[in-house]
Amino acid sequence: MTILVTGSIGKISSRVASQLQSLSLPILVATRRSPSSIPFPAVTFDWVDKSTYEAPFKHDISAVFIVPPEIQEPAPYVNAFIDVAIAHGVKKYVLNAGTSAAKDGPFVGPVWSYLDTLATSKNIEFAVLRPTWFNENFSELQHQQTIKESSVFYSAAEDGKMPFIGADDIAAAGVAFLAGQKPYENKDHVLLGPQLLTHDEVAKVFSEALGREIRHERKDMQGMVKQYESVGLNALYANFLPYLEVTASQGSQEELFVAGLDETEKLLGRKGINFKDWVQREKSKGYWG
CATH class of the missing domain: 3.90.25.10 (UDP-galactose 4-epimerase, domain 1)
Structure with missing residues (x-):
């Protein structure tokens, strides 16, 4: 079973991919770049090109790390891709967001809300990472x-x-869910230094x-x-x-x-750097x- 990491080799995605590999877990990085230029197993993928959505599922995908595209309203694309993933049997999702994110709020809010709805209607599991400033x-x-x-x-x-929190620690929180070290809980997780x-x-x-x-x-x-x-x-x-x-x-x-809302130590078993x-x-x- 392979974990799909979107976000190409961005600051969090690259660290998630590396940490998963260090645990000997199979990964596939979704990227707009040439897959041969990526230092991980990779597949051509573009959030705003729905014709690329099926390509990752030539592999047996078990979970998805979601880094939304950097556009004003990513939800129509991300939610459409989640539908494709669910059609291929994927039940586990980690959404990378931020402390400013709110369910039903702007930008990633509608993605979070959609995952929440699917947890009931489709029995998926999800976690929303909400890190502070990097x-x-x-x-x-x-x-x-x-x-x-x-x-x-x-x-x-x-x-x-x-x-301030380190990107390695944010990635490690995502990996805790993707690697099955922590239960998803179908909620958000605030990450602070x-x-x-x-x-x-x-x-x-x-x-x-x-x-x-x-x-x-x-x-x-x-x-x-x-x-x-x-x-x-x-x-x-x-x-x-x-x-x-x-x-x-x-x-x-x-x-x-x-307010003591930080979950970094809970997820990592240690404080952040x-x-x-x-x-x-x-x-x-x-x-x-």
Whole structure:
């Protein structure tokens, strides 16, 4: 039985695939790229091209890790694919979302709601991962370039505290379900790091680790849209991330942490990696000069 991992070799999908392989579990990565360019067994797949939906099921698929496409309304495509998967007997699904996701809310909300309905009508099992802000925002995403080139990063988060979490830990939570280590429970699972930090405190962690001053400079939401466009984020995320930063400045992520909603330790059997330890681990890899 093979586990299908959508999202190609994105930051979470690649880690899920790698961790599943390390457990000697058969995987298949769904990708728009040439399958031969993927360092895992792969199949050609495109969320917005329904003619590709049958291809993964030439394999005996037992579970699906769902990373929705980066479009405004992914649900019509994702839900249609879930229907195809169910027709091929697939009963287990892990949806990668975020702390801002809400059932029946925008973006992935209708996918979550559909899975909830199918749990009753089709007897499927599902888990929705709801991780907070990634450590890897600073190494693989929006802040890496400016830290490396100018020793600065920008945000609209002001003094908002965030429990940053590592992508390896997010992937491990997904693997806990896909590998059968944890029951799905047909619900969402909030994933937070073990420590609250402001962006100013993050800058201090980087300064100490890298031996040079790293600055956090504040911008308003519109300024951050322009900033993220300048470093190559697509329009969806260039507009959405600044909005989420503003909500974080108002305490959205701190509230989750203080309320004790984190399930990382429950799923992994350990706490997630501390941000300072993560920077120390990653600093020799050339991300930040």
